[in-house]
Amino acid sequence: MARGSTSVEVRRDGVAVITVSNPPVNALSLDVIASLQRDYGEALRRSDVKAIVLTGAKGRFSGGFDINAFDKKPKNEKPGYLSIDFLTDIVEDAPKPSVAAIDGVALGGGLELAMVCHARVSTSSAQLGLPELQLGIIPGLGGTQRLPRLVGLPKALEMLLMSKPLKGVEAHKFGLVDAVVSADELISTACSWALEIVEDKRPWFRSLHRTDRLPALEETKKILNFARVQAQKQSASLQHPLVCIDVIEEGIISGPRAGLMKIPNISNLGLTPRRIHKVAIVGGGLMGSGIATALILNNLLVILKEVNEQFLDAGISRVKANLQSLVKRGQMTKEDYENKFSLLSGVLDYEQFREADVVIEAVIEDLSLKQKIFADLEKYCHSNCILATNTSTIDLHLIGQKTSCQDRIAGAHFFSPAHAMPLLEIIRTHRTSSQVVIDLLNVAKQIRKTPIVVGNCTGFAVNRMFFPFTQVAYFLVDYGLDVYHIDHVITKFGMPMGPFRLADLVGFGVAIASRKQYLQSYPERCYKSMLIQIMLEENRTGESSRKGFYLYDDKRKASPDPEMNKYIEKSRSMASIVQDPKLPKLTDDEIVEMMLFPVVNEACRLLDEGVAMKASDLDVASIMGRGFPSYRGGVMFWADSFGAKYIYDRLKDWSKYHGGIFEPYEYLSTIARQGLSLAAMADGAMSRL
Numbered sequence: 001m002a003r004g005s006t007s008v009e010v011r012r013d014g015v016a017v018i019t020v021s022n023p024p025v026n027a028l029s030l031d032v033i034a035s036l037q038r039d040y041g042e043a044l045r046r047s048d049v050k051a052i053v054l055t056g057a058k059g060r061f062s063g064g065f066d067i068n069a070f071d072k073k074p075k076n077e078k079p080g081y082l083s084i085d086f087l088t089d090i091v092e093d094a095p096k097p098s099v100a101a102i103d104g105v106a107l108g109g110g111l112e113l114a115m116v117c118h119a120r121v122s123t124s125s126a127q128l129g130l131p132e133l134q135l136g137i138i139p140g141l142g143g144t145q146r147l148p149r150l151v152g153l154p155k156a157l158e159m160l161l162m163s164k165p166l167k168g169v170e171a172h173k174f175g176l177v178d179a180v181v182s183a184d185e186l187i188s189t190a191c192s193w194a195l196e197i198v199e200d201k202r203p204w205f206r207s208l209h210r211t212d213r214l215p216a217l218e219e220t221k222k223i224l225n226f227a228r229v230q231a232q233k234q235s236a237s238l239q240h241p242l243v244c245i246d247v248i249e250e251g252i253i254s255g256p257r258a259g260l261m262k263i264p265n266i267s268n269l270g271l272t273p274r275r276i277h278k279v280a281i282v283g284g285g286l287m288g289s290g291i292a293t294a295l296i297l298n299n300l301l302v303i304l305k306e307v308n309e310q311f312l313d314a315g316i317s318r319v320k321a322n323l324q325s326l327v328k329r330g331q332m333t334k335e336d337y338e339n340k341f342s343l344l345s346g347v348l349d350y351e352q353f354r355e356a357d358v359v360i361e362a363v364i365e366d367l368s369l370k371q372k373i374f375a376d377l378e379k380y381c382h383s384n385c386i387l388a389t390n391t392s393t394i395d396l397h398l399i400g401q402k403t404s405c406q407d408r409i410a411g412a413h414f415f416s417p418a419h420a421m422p423l424l425e426i427i428r429t430h431r432t433s434s435q436v437v438i439d440l441l442n443v444a445k446q447i448r449k450t451p452i453v454v455g456n457c458t459g460f461a462v463n464r465m466f467f468p469f470t471q472v473a474y475f476l477v478d479y480g481l482d483v484y485h486i487d488h489v490i491t492k493f494g495m496p497m498g499p500f501r502l503a504d505l506v507g508f509g510v511a512i513a514s515r516k517q518y519l520q521s522y523p524e525r526c527y528k529s530m531l532i533q534i535m536l537e538e539n540r541t542g543e544s545s546r547k548g549f550y551l552y553d554d555k556r557k558a559s560p561d562p563e564m565n566k567y568i569e570k571s572r573s574m575a576s577i578v579q580d581p582k583l584p585k586l587t588d589d590e591i592v593e594m595m596l597f598p599v600v601n602e603a604c605r606l607l608d609e610g611v612a613m614k615a616s617d618l619d620v621a622s623i624m625g626r627g628f629p630s631y632r633g634g635v636m637f638w639a640d641s642f643g644a645k646y647i648y649d650r651l652k653d654w655s656k657y658h659g660g661i662f663e664p665y666e667y668l669s670t671i672a673r674q675g676l677s678l679a680a681m682a683d684g685a686m687s688r689l
């Protein structure tokens with residue numbers, strides 16, 4: 001069966017409207033591209049057609065090349081014929097002009113197709129971008145050449161390297177679209193525009209041949225070299241962003257031609273979310289103020305509670321600073337800033353909590369404090385109010401122990417910085433009502449976060465999956481590896497920071513508190529390093545005190561500290577370890593395997609225990625919550641590139657010498673024996689939720 005097609009309608013005014021139709025996102029499948037060629041051929045041949053308008057069915061231009069077709073070869077034609085030659089020779093160089101009419105998405109190949117057209121008209125909500133680098137590829141239909149020629153080199157690099165789309169209005173400002181109109185006027189405006197090109201009333205631009213927005217050669221080189229440094233900083237191991245930059249350079253120098261949700265017992269019950277107007281937050285620290293920012297940015301009313309004026313002022317100032325940085329970066333107008341900020345009110349008691357639909361507790365990881373707060377919340381909030389905690393580790397049963405409203409208690413675990421990180425981990429216990437989960441899912445949607453719903457246990461899904469990663473890092477240091485080398489290897493692998501830089505960022509207080517929880521709950525697979533404790537005794541607490549594993553300057557720039565050796569030596573002397581001469585000589589790849597295979601192992605437990613529902617949730621969470629490199633497809637997807645057997649064998653081998661931390665979980669050995677895919681794991685969990 002054909003995967004999508006195009007259709008042509010020749011209007012009375014002589015414009016042929018070609019519509020791509022391949023639900024749901026009008027992806028450019030091989031069938032669509034073949035059909036597009038036929039329809040273009042017809043429109044170019046027909047004498048009653050003066051101009052062409054290209055659009056997508058049902059308000060979506062095109063979500064790009066059909067990702068499902070990446071591994072398939074077209075039956076008859078050469079792939080090249082379907083791509084560059086057709087677009088450049090047939091569409092762009094055609095004797096009849098084409099105008100793209102863009103609503104919804106024009107991403108990847110979709111935008112590349114639009115850029116081949118001689119003009120683009122879009123709606124203000126349309127999204128235009130080239131997200132290919134995020135997929136581990138570079139744009140393949142001329143986007144590397146046309147985008148810089150339309151929006152200028154710096155903007156094009158930003159869009160490409162950050163995989164960042166532009167909305168219609170901004171796209172207009174940068175020259176990517178020529179006019180922004182309402183959805184109702186889209187086709188008619190595009191048709192008149194196309195006819196005006198024919199009548200020489202509008203320019204007949206061929207994007208590939210434009211040079212007016214390109215900088216001089218000297219300047220080009222400077223900008224591209226800077227972009228290379230940025231790309232390397234972002235992820236030293238990634239080659240394809242550099243290839244993309246090379247290709248842009250080649251084009252400028254030598255000419256362009258060279259150059260998710262189904263959740264059991266939740267979404268199947270027919271429940272509808274209640275309206276959430278007001279959210280109260282307990283605690284205005286880093287997390288509380290970040291959560292408040294995320295909520296007011298999305299027009300929710302927020303009450304922020306602190307224990308005294310000083311802490312309250314500090315919390316509100318943090319929210320202000322978060323908003324101001326958006327103003328500074330041009331992402332928010334001053335007027336918007338005032339509007340959003342007016343949604344926030346600070347309080348010192350629970351009086352106004354009666355009006356809240358949801359409360360999110362975001363205080364330090366201290367169980368007895370949290371228990372006291374939840375008991376107070378039960379007293380002061382109305383009887384339907386959702387009581388959520390932002391704890392990253394503590395079992396929810398313990399937090400709600402002093403209340404009799406466990407059905408309204410859930411976890412709403414944000415990732416720091418809460419207003420920027422896209423993931424929201426929603427935790428339910430077996431007593432949390434389904435309505436509460438549905439409501440929290442709706443809050444996630446309102447504040448534009450991607451939610452995953454997980455079960456209750458120490459660390460929940462995301463942090464529990466990654467706790468062995470940190471454990472192994474400390475283990476390796478006691479065995480002779482260098483702290484900075486480990487961080488370097490991990491950033492080279494593609495994560496934004498290594499475990500020690502991350503410990504500095506979150507602060508040693510948090511690190512110690514969560515380690516205590518893991519030690520209590522999973523003692524057999526914890527490594528008891530003394531390093532952080534030793535450093536704390538010397539008043540090193542992490543980035544906030546400017547001294548952790550790194551030293552920090554005024555601009556929060558981290559640099560290695562030679563004094564670290566002293567603490568490491570002490571930690572090693574206190575560690576009761578079996579010497580293993582192989583460990584200090586590990587290659588970078590072996591270090592990655594040793595730190596991340598236990599993560600895969602823990603993920604298998606989470607799935608088998610039913611804490612996580614499916615491996616793909618963990619893939620999404622690893623990328624959005626922990627910065628696992630997206631182009632590697634998430635932890636479980638990446639694990640499949642080795643195969644469960646290889647991972648099992650390696651873990652078994654290490655566990656012989658180093659015990660529990662590496663002991664392969666039974667479920668992993670079953671997957672390995674049966675030769676199954678880790679990324680496809682789901683069923684174990686479904687039955688238990």
Ligand SMILES: C[C@H](O)CC(=O)SCCNC(=O)CCNC(=O)[C@H](O)C(C)(C)COP(=O)(O)OP(=O)(O)OC[C@H]1O[C@@H](n2cnc3c(N)ncnc32)[C@H](O)[C@@H]1OP(=O)(O)O
Pocket residue numbers: 024025027028063064065066067068105107108109110112131132135138139140141143260
């Ligand atoms: C040659 C070129 O340079 C290479 C390319 O073009 S590579 C492709 C570049 N395009 C992309 O990366 C876009 C990826 N897609 C997206 O970002 C989002 O899907 C979107 C913004 C288009 C739509 O988002 P949203 O409305 O939330 O719908 P979403 O649930 O994500 O997608 C709907 C369905 O379309 C599918 N889909 C989305 N983009 C697709 C694509 N490019 N190819 C095939 N299927 C696609 C999704 O898999 C999903 O399928 P499902 O219903 O079976 O689960």
